[in-house]
Amino acid sequence: MADEVATPRPFLDWYGIWPGHTGAGADELGVSQDPPTGELRLRVQPADITDPFIQPERDWESSMLMPFCVIREGDILRMWYKTAGEGGISCIAYAESADGFDWKRPALGLQEYGGNRSNNLLHPASHFDFHSIFVDPSAPPPERYKGISTVSEITVDGVLRDDVHEGDFFDDLVTGMVDQGRGNEEIAERLELWHPYVTGAVSGDGLSWKVCDAPLMHLGKAHLDTQNIAAYDAGKQEYAVYLRGRQDDRRAVIKTGGPDFGGWPPPRFVFMADTLDTIDDDVYDSCYCRYPGTDLHLMFPSFYHRGSASLDIHLATSRDGDLWSRPERRPIIGRDQGPRRYMAVYAKPNLVPLDDRKWGLMYCGTPVSHDIRRFPGCDRGAIMASFEHRWATWERDRLVALEAPGEARFTLNATAQIGTPCLGRELRLNYRTEPGGWIRVGLAQPQTPYALVRPQLSHDGFSLDEADPLIGDDLSGVVSWNGKRDLSAFRGRPVSVAIHMNRAKLYSVSL
Numbered sequence: 001m002a003d004e005v006a007t008p009r010p011f012l013d014w015y016g017i018w019p020g021h022t023g024a025g026a027d028e029l030g031v032s033q034d035p036p037t038g039e040l041r042l043r044v045q046p047a048d049i050t051d052p053f054i055q056p057e058r059d060w061e062s063s064m065l066m067p068f069c070v071i072r073e074g075d076i077l078r079m080w081y082k083t084a085g086e087g088g089i090s091c092i093a094y095a096e097s098a099d100g101f102d103w104k105r106p107a108l109g110l111q112e113y114g115g116n117r118s119n120n121l122l123h124p125a126s127h128f129d130f131h132s133i134f135v136d137p138s139a140p141p142p143e144r145y146k147g148i149s150t151v152s153e154i155t156v157d158g159v160l161r162d163d164v165h166e167g168d169f170f171d172d173l174v175t176g177m178v179d180q181g182r183g184n185e186e187i188a189e190r191l192e193l194w195h196p197y198v199t200g201a202v203s204g205d206g207l208s209w210k211v212c213d214a215p216l217m218h219l220g221k222a223h224l225d226t227q228n229i230a231a232y233d234a235g236k237q238e239y240a241v242y243l244r245g246r247q248d249d250r251r252a253v254i255k256t257g258g259p260d261f262g263g264w265p266p267p268r269f270v271f272m273a274d275t276l277d278t279i280d281d282d283v284y285d286s287c288y289c290r291y292p293g294t295d296l297h298l299m300f301p302s303f304y305h306r307g308s309a310s311l312d313i314h315l316a317t318s319r320d321g322d323l324w325s326r327p328e329r330r331p332i333i334g335r336d337q338g339p340r341r342y343m344a345v346y347a348k349p350n351l352v353p354l355d356d357r358k359w360g361l362m363y364c365g366t367p368v369s370h371d372i373r374r375f376p377g378c379d380r381g382a383i384m385a386s387f388e389h390r391w392a393t394w395e396r397d398r399l400v401a402l403e404a405p406g407e408a409r410f411t412l413n414a415t416a417q418i419g420t421p422c423l424g425r426e427l428r429l430n431y432r433t434e435p436g437g438w439i440r441v442g443l444a445q446p447q448t449p450y451a452l453v454r455p456q457l458s459h460d461g462f463s464l465d466e467a468d469p470l471i472g473d474d475l476s477g478v479v480s481w482n483g484k485r486d487l488s489a490f491r492g493r494p495v496s497v498a499i500h501m502n503r504a505k506l507y508s509v510s511l
Helices: 166-179 184-190 370-374 380-385
Strands: 021-024 030-033 041-044 064-073 076-084 090-097 121-124 132-135 145-156 159-161 191-203 229-233 238-247 250-258 268-271 281-283 288-290 297-299 302-305 310-313 316-318 344-353 358-366 388-395 400-412 428-444 473-478 496-510
Touching: 064 132, 064 358, 064 380, 064 388, 145 229, 229 288, 238 268, 288 344, 302 344
Parallel strands: 064 344, 132 229, 250 281, 310 344
Antiparallel strands: 021 030, 041 400, 064 076, 076 090, 090 121, 132 145, 145 159, 145 191, 229 238, 238 250, 250 268, 281 302, 288 297, 297 316, 302 310, 344 358, 358 388, 400 496, 428 473, 428 496
């Protein structure tokens, strides 16, 4: 335990905050055991937006440059992206960076372009058109990297069409028939079979890829024309796969997976717009990823507002990858954040450290309406060229704040938010106070709903009354009591944390 480092536990939902417990006191009147008091609220923290972090620099990027995945490995950020030159042939490309802005395009010698192999291309997209890539710690070295894609076999008028992107093909079919005055029933009759399936590929280095012999799973009629994401859940020791789903023709997120890379069961719905959202909202994609350094799960889904044909990015959180909630119903990355107003923004996995203080999430934005591509005469090349790729950044562990606009008190129970047992070092808070604001912290014995209702029992020498106030802005501020900060006396013991704060934001706690 001496070598362990306390993991910061962020505030993403109400769980871990002791809700209080009602019982009967000595006079048989109802009493409440240590309930939260004052106004407390969870606030999504809007991202800071950088300038575009990558621009076309090579001939094979002149028509399209579309990052779809970034992974931090040690001191290096590894990024995979889709690209195309003037000839229109799409390829998968690879780049590396130490800071997320200065990208090196190594000469890999894997794919010929313009008569030579001195480029950073991996293979044509027709070989394998990735939706996402992830590291599989459970796999043997030759299969350490895995990726998924989707393919749709489309039969129209008895002719198999597996050579086109399903979304583009469907739009072309419907637009053309609408122009001819055809109705929905006739369109449905012509679209006789739409058979999508998920395919996989494996690699030992993330550069040379072997396509799996058989599809990973087949689906019924479905649109998979968005970024579908797979990952390995080490806690469950299984693969987790988040796909585009539809409920009553509304977009949503469905999930499948299992212990093997393939052979997955039919997916189930796990995340969709609900009655607290605007009535015309769809969940366009998932952008599933993990919260850095923890076992928590995140989504950065784009919400598609049908009435305005616009999209912005929200935050959803989960403790198991199945049950999802949102700390607040407002965008974490808006269309008007940054120097340019967009009509649509889409996040790309993963949330990664850019340096010791900043976390970044790739996202792309376009000033073009999502639905303009449905109109005759739409220039799809111009749409692709309109996308810009930026970092949305936050200071470490500051995606969500537990905010007290006035005085408030609450307790973090030892069995949940801060984990157990105490590592016996220091208690650290990631916090910010407003002018006149402060935070005081005390250590207490854990509460339990199965015990008699009793007042909070503070540990002598570590009570709220003895706490030194925390003021200012600190990513890892150390709590002290009359100057004392050493917690070695609590090593290996469950400890609850009582917090009294005023005009302050609290982002995470580590003990």
